[in-house]
Amino acid sequence: MIEIEVNIDIVKAGLTRLARLGEDMSPLTRDLAEVLKGGVDRAFADEEDPATGEKWRPLSPATLARRAKAGHTGAILQVSGQLAASIQTEHGPHFAAVGTNKVYAGTHQRGAKKGSFGQAKRGTRGAGRRNARNYTARGGATVGGWLSGRARGGSMPLPWGDIPARPFLGIGKPEEAEIEESVRRAVRSALEGA
Incomplete structure (x- = not known):
């Protein structure tokens, strides 16, 4: 063996x-x-x-x-x-x-597609402030001066154009x-x- x-x-x-x-x-x-x-x-x-x-x-x-x-x-x-x-x-x-x-x-x-984050509505940022431009998006989020001048008429879509992936x-x-x-x-x- x-x-x-x-x-x-x-x-x-x-x-x-x-x-x-x-x-x-x-x-x-x-x-x-x-x-x-x-x-x-x-x-x-x-x-x-x-x-x-x-x-x-x-x-x-x-x-x-x-x-x-x-x-x-x-x-x-x-x-x-x-x-x-x-x-x-x-x-x-x-x-x-x-x-x-x-x-x-x-x-x-x-x-993101145009408007997929809602609308930005013209708001105020501090009473009496000169040229204070702020916009409030749906849900209360505030979007600052980078929108200045873009939302004439009260609101605009967010984003304001399609953003490709x-x-x-x-x-x-x-x-x-x-x-x-x-x-x-x-x-x-x-x-x-x-």
Whole structure:
């Protein structure tokens, strides 16, 4: 009779480390959050949807004229650079995410039809104030001087024109490849004990 003795301690140790990785994937999710942030950075740099690679719709002639009058010559969605600079990463034991605290980000991500946020009604901002122009949108939200002169006659739609979607959040082929490689590295490291 032939006896073969197999020492599976190495395999058991690797599987134990792999199970621990499954309980707290923070080292991996930190990498994944950075990959997601890289996709957003690429979207702003290339002015394209990170998931599809489709170029963002160009700015309307009215927007180009308003920007030129104000001296803004920057890229789409980057007049002030605040939106691109506001992108933050977050990760934990079982998640990786990117996002922004800018309330207007969703409008740029998904777009909006003219009037989809209601109507702006002419209001007042402080009695006796000279040239005080404020408008109150449906629901009581106040919209300041950037509407000055646009709502003659009492009200106007918000937004006053269609805003095309310009997605900057998403996962494209480059991110998919990086995510796959990061997961492989993490699993390999856990199994090998590196």
